[in-house]
Amino acid sequence: MKFYRINALLLKTYYISKNSLDRIFDIFYWPIIDLFLYSFATLYIMSLSEINLLSVFLGGIFLWSFIWRSSQDIAVFILEDFWSRSLYYLFASPVTITEIMISTMLIGMIRSIISFLTMATLGMLIFSFNIFSIDILALVLFISIIMLFGWFIGIFVTAMMFRFGLRIQVLAWSLAFLIMPFSCVFYALSALPNWAQNIAVLLPTTHVFESLRSVLNNGPILWGGIAYSISITVLLLIISSVFLGVSLKRAKKTGLLTRYS
Amino acid sequence: MYAIEVKNLGKAYTHKGKKIEAVKGISFKIKKGEIYGLLGPNGAGKSTTINILSGTLLKDSGTVKILGRDPDKDSEYVRNNINVASAYYSLPNALTIYENLKVFAKFYNVKNYKEKVNSLLEMFDLKGIKNKKTSALSTGERTRVSLCKGFINDPKVLLLDECTVGLDPDIAEKTRNIIKDYQKNQGVSILFTSHYMYEVEELCNNISFLSEGKILKTDSAENLKKLIKNFTVEIDFIKTNRMLKNFFKEKGMDVLFMGKNTAIFEISASGDRLYKILNSLFKRGFKIKDLRIKRPTLDDIFIKISRGSVK
Numbered sequence: 001m002k003f004y005r006i007n008a009l010l011l012k013t014y015y016i017s018k019n020s021l022d023r024i025f026d027i028f029y030w031p032i033i034d035l036f037l038y039s040f041a042t043l044y045i046m047s048l049s050e051i052n053l054l055s056v057f058l059g060g061i062f063l064w065s066f067i068w069r070s071s072q073d074i075a076v077f078i079l080e081d082f083w084s085r086s087l088y089y090l091f092a093s094p095v096t097i098t099e100i101m102i103s104t105m106l107i108g109m110i111r112s113i114i115s116f117l118t119m120a121t122l123g124m125l126i127f128s129f130n131i132f133s134i135d136i137l138a139l140v141l142f143i144s145i146i147m148l149f150g151w152f153i154g155i156f157v158t159a160m161m162f163r164f165g166l167r168i169q170v171l172a173w174s175l176a177f178l179i180m181p182f183s184c185v186f187y188a189l190s191a192l193p194n195w196a197q198n199i200a201v202l203l204p205t206t207h208v209f210e211s212l213r214s215v216l217n218n219g220p221i222l223w224g225g226i227a228y229s230i231s232i233t234v235l236l237l238i239i240s241s242v243f244l245g246v247s248l249k250r251a252k253k254t255g256l257l258t259r260y261s
Numbered sequence: 262m263y264a265i266e267v268k269n270l271g272k273a274y275t276h277k278g279k280k281i282e283a284v285k286g287i288s289f290k291i292k293k294g295e296i297y298g299l300l301g302p303n304g305a306g307k308s309t310t311i312n313i314l315s316g317t318l319l320k321d322s323g324t325v326k327i328l329g330r331d332p333d334k335d336s337e338y339v340r341n342n343i344n345v346a347s348a349y350y351s352l353p354n355a356l357t358i359y360e361n362l363k364v365f366a367k368f369y370n371v372k373n374y375k376e377k378v379n380s381l382l383e384m385f386d387l388k389g390i391k392n393k394k395t396s397a398l399s400t401g402e403r404t405r406v407s408l409c410k411g412f413i414n415d416p417k418v419l420l421l422d423e424c425t426v427g428l429d430p431d432i433a434e435k436t437r438n439i440i441k442d443y444q445k446n447q448g449v450s451i452l453f454t455s456h457y458m459y460e461v462e463e464l465c466n467n468i469s470f471l472s473e474g475k476i477l478k479t480d481s482a483e484n485l486k487k488l489i490k491n492f493t494v495e496i497d498f499i500k501t502n503r504m505l506k507n508f509f510k511e512k513g514m515d516v517l518f519m520g521k522n523t524a525i526f527e528i529s530a531s532g533d534r535l536y537k538i539l540n541s542l543f544k545r546g547f548k549i550k551d552l553r554i555k556r557p558t559l560d561d562i563f564i565k566i567s568r569g570s571v572k
Contacts, residue, residue, distance in 0.1 A: 008367030015364070016355045019394065084354040084395070088347070089410065092315040093368045094340040252319045255274055258312050 005095050009103035013077050031115040034061050039127050055216045058129045060185040066112045067150040068176050073108030074154025075172035105151050134215050145208050148233045155240040162247035184209050204229035262329045264418050264450030265291040270323035272309050283309040285474040291450050298465030299454040306474040307454035311422040315345040343418040346411030348404050348426035354396035358406050369414035381409040400427035419451045458559035477566045489557035491527040498522050499548040
C-alpha cells in the first residue's frame with residue numbers, strides 16, 4: 001500500500017465531486033431535506049403529546065446520515081468507473097483494491113462529516129437542538145461504529161457489483177434503507193413487533209441508536225449493546241473485505257472486469 | 262532476459278453455458294527494445310492476450326514473465342514498469358484530460374508530472390482541449406488521451422491494443438511516428454495489436470499471425486512476405502484476342518483473370534521471368550496500354566496462411 005496512490009485516488013474523487021454538481025448537491029440536499037422533514041413531523045407529534053421527541057428524532061437522523069453517506073460514497077465512486085468504462089485502466093495501474101477502498105472510505109468520511117456539521121448547525125439554529133450537548137466521547141463512539149457499519153455496506157455492495165455487474169447497482173442506493181426500519185433509528189427496540197425485534201436485535205446499528213436515545217435522555221451508554229455492535233461490525237467488515245477480494249478475483253477470471261471497462 | 266515471455270498461454274470464457282477458448286496455448290518472446298506485432302481479425306485472441314499481460318484478466322494456463330518477473334507474484338514492480346493503451350477503454354468521464362493525466366501520473370509516482378503531462382499533451386495535439394471533460398471527447402480524442410496515459414510513466418514495456426482505431430488517417434500516421442520515435446529514444450519494448458496489416462508492417466520488428474486463439478506464424482515482416490514467391494501482374498492491353506489465352510497457356514502461366522482487355526497473372530518474384538514474358542508479348546505484337554505489379558502484402562500472406570496454402 002502506498003500513500004501517494006491513496007492521495008492520487010483522493011484527488012480523483014475530489015475532481016469527480018468538483019466537476020459533477022450532483023456529487024456536491026447530495027452532500028447538502030438530502031440531509032437538509034431529512035432534517036426539515038423529521039423536525040416538522042416531530043414538532044407536530046409533540047403538539048399532540050407531552051413527550052419531547054425532537055432530540056430523539058434529530059439525533060437519530062444525524063447519526064443515520066453517516067451510514068447512508070459512507071456506504072453510498074464507497075459504492076458510487078466505484079460505480080463512476082463502471083459507468084465511464086475506466087475500471088480497466090484503474091486495475092491495469094499499480095493501484096490496489098485496498099488503496100481504492102481506503103480512499104473511498106476517507107472521501108465518504110469527509111463528506112459525511114460535512115453533511116453532519118451542516119445538519120448539526122441548522123438543528124442548532126432553527127430547532128435549538130445541540131447534538132454536541134451529549135458527551136463528546138460518546139458521540140464519537142456512536143459515529144465511529146455507525147460509520148464502520150456504513151463502510152461494511154459499501155464494501156459489500158462493491159463486492160456484489162464485481163460479482164454480478166451493473167445489474168445490481170440499485171443496491172448502492174437501497175441497501176442502507178432496507179436496514180433502516182430494523183435499526184430503530186427513531187423508535188425503541190421494544191416498539192417493534194416480536195418478529196421484527198428478532199431481526200433488529202441482531203443488527204449492530206440498533207444497539208447504537210438505543211444507546212444514543214439513552215444518552216439523549218441523560219441515561220448511561222448501554223455498554224453490552226455497544227460491545228456487541230463493535231464486535232459484529234468488525235466481523236462484518238472482515239467478511240465483506242474477504243468477499244470483495246474473492247469477487248474481484250472472480251471478475252478477473254470471468255472477464256467481467258474487462259467487459260465493464 | 263526478454264521484456265515479455267509467454268509460454269503456452271491459455272484462456273477460455275463461458276458464455277451462455279458454452280465454453281469459448283479465446284487463447285489456445287500461445288507462446289512468444291519479445292526482446293528488449295523490440296516492437297512486436299500481434300496481428301489477426303476480430304476474435305483472434307489479441308485483446309485477451311493484452312488483458313492477461315495488463316493484469317486485468319487471469320489466465321487459465323501457461324506462464325507469463327514481464328521484465329523477467331511473474332506479474333502475479335511481483336505485481337508492484339511489473340505494474341509500475343508497464344503501461345497499456347487501448348481504443349476500447351476510457352479514462353474517468355467526469356475528469357478533464359489534464360486531471361486524468363495528473364491522477365494517473367500520481368498513480369505511477371511521476372516526480373515531474375506537470376512537465377510530463379504538458380509534453381504529452383503537446384505531443385498528441387491535445388493542449389488546446391486539456392480542460393475538456395473526457396465525456397465530451399470524440400473517439401479519436403479519447404484514443405489520443407489513452408495513448409498519453411500509456412506513456413505517462415515512461416514504461417519499459419508498453420501494451421498497445423488497437424490503439425489507432427478511430428483516429429483520422431493523418432493522426433494515425435502521426436501516432437505511428439510517435440510510437441517509432443519513442444521506441445527509438447527510450448528503448449521501450451512494445452506489444453502492438455492491430456487488424457491493420459500495413460500498420461504492423463510499418464512498425465513491428467517481428468509479427469505473429471493470430472487466428473482463433475492460435476499463433477499461425479511468427480517472423481519479421483520481410484521474411485513473412487518472402488513466403489509468397491509470386492508477384493501479381495495486371496496488364497491492360499490495347500486489344501486482346503484468342504492468341505493471348507494461348508500465349509499464357511503455352512508459357513504455363515497461372516492466369517487469375519482474363520477480361521476483354523485485361524489479364525491478371527502470378528509470376529515468380531525472383532529471376533528475369535517477368536522480363537522474358539513481357540519481351541515475348543512485345544515480339545508477338547501484343548500492345549500493352551498499362552502494367553501494374555502488386556507485391557504481396559501481409560494481408561495476402563495472412564489469408565494464405567489461414568487457408569493453409571502457405572506454411
